[in-house]
Amino acid sequence: MKNLTSDVILKRMMTLHPKVIDLTLDRVWYLLEALGNPQNYLPKVIHIAGTNGKGSTLSMLRAGLNEIGLQTHAYTSPHLVRFHERIQINENFINEDELTDILNECYSANNGQPITYFEITTCAAILAMSRKPADYILLEVGLGGRLDATNVIERPALTIITPVSIDHEQFLGTTIKEIASEKAGIIKALCPVVVGKQNEDALEVITDRALSLDSPIIAEGKQWFIKEEEDGVFYEDQHTSIKLPRPNLLGAHQIQNAGIALAALNYLSAPPKALHGAISKAKWPARMQKLSTGPIVETLGHSDVWLDGGHNPAAGQALANYLSTDDKRPTILICGMLRTKDVEGYLSPLSKEAKFLAAVSIPNEQNTLTADETAIIGNQLGIASKSFTSIAEGVQFVADQFPKCKVLICGSLYLAGQILIENQ
Helix, strand or coil: CCCCCHHHHHHHHCCCCCCCCCCCCHHHHHHHHHCCCHHHHCCEEEEEECCCCHHHHHHHHHHHHHHCCCCEEEECCCCCCCHHHHEEECCEECCHHHHHHHHHHHHHHHCCCCCCHHHHHHHHHHHHHHCCCCCEEEEECCCCCCCCCCCCCCCCCEEEECCCCCCCHHHHCCCHHHHHHHHHHHCCCCCCEEECCCCHHHHHHHHHHHHHCCCCEEEECCCEEEEEECCEEEEEECCCEEEECCCCCCCCHHHHHHHHHHHHHHHCCCCHHHHHHHHHCCCCCCCCEEECCCHHHHHHCCCEEEECCCCCHHHHHHHHHHHHHCCCCCEEEEECCECCCCHHHHHHHHCCCEEEEEECCCCCCCCECCHHHHHHHHHHCCCEEEECCCHHHHHHHHHHHCCCCEEEEECCHHHHHHHHHHCC
């Protein structure tokens, strides 16, 4: 397997298990054992689960830690353009040579045994991060928590559960309680858990799990509070009261995500400088990211062009809330979604803010909803919708018909990644 690129090895890894998702930890434990149990040699780990806001919270927490000179590694998923984005070593994505070597090592150690793509690449990330010094590792759950491949850390420094809502019902359950139970599976004995704003049923499940393990709970509305003010936000817990600017990540929902990051930083006894860094210096692509250059932006002319990868009803509501408070120019959606998502639930709140929806299929995605199917749902919800055979065709139509509108490209992180590729 010498002289192979990371892309070739990743493609081979996709053939090791017939299912994309098959939640169990048995295969992960087998491979980690074969690799010498690198999960036991990691720096301090902050493990993050939840339905919405995991990535934004991680980015704010990381910005705060970096602001005070601490080194951090991070593991996130999915990637937008290249796999390398999933594994961040200090300030940079893992480089090609190092990634290829790590993947090669994991592929060989697995010895042809069945293992899903996410499981083996998570083991690769853990191995890579175990070999580089850092103060903290920020570890984002891929799906659920209890049986997620990241849930192999015996004693994290801290666990975090962002808001829980209905998503991935085919794997996690059909009720908030069932889904919250899966997310709460990352809580470990005696390890504190920071909890974002939750539905009453979700909070009950999370609290019961934490109490059963003697894990201190640091929950919004009980141990910490955050609120928006005219010129910023105000955060308070039992140790701190501080006024800060609004988060540089856009949208009212980012205030809640910021509160989670601030509560975590305060638990870690970070100084005020870290709190300011978390609020003002976080970067997270495809979360209300404004595109300012590139072919797609040039085609759309004077339109403001935004990119967001949210894909569930809560994300749709958050976007609608933001659009309702923005300037009153019409909003045009360019939307593509996976058929595994609640498309109607996502688009329903946006129907009140959107003038038109250009429906596209997501290129190279087997589970994409067809453009026609998305357009039908949009029309049923009262959004004037039309399907297009390609992203380029949809963009050109929007440019011709709606020259001075806000354009929001949305519906899937996989679509967002394709947009970033085509807009280079």
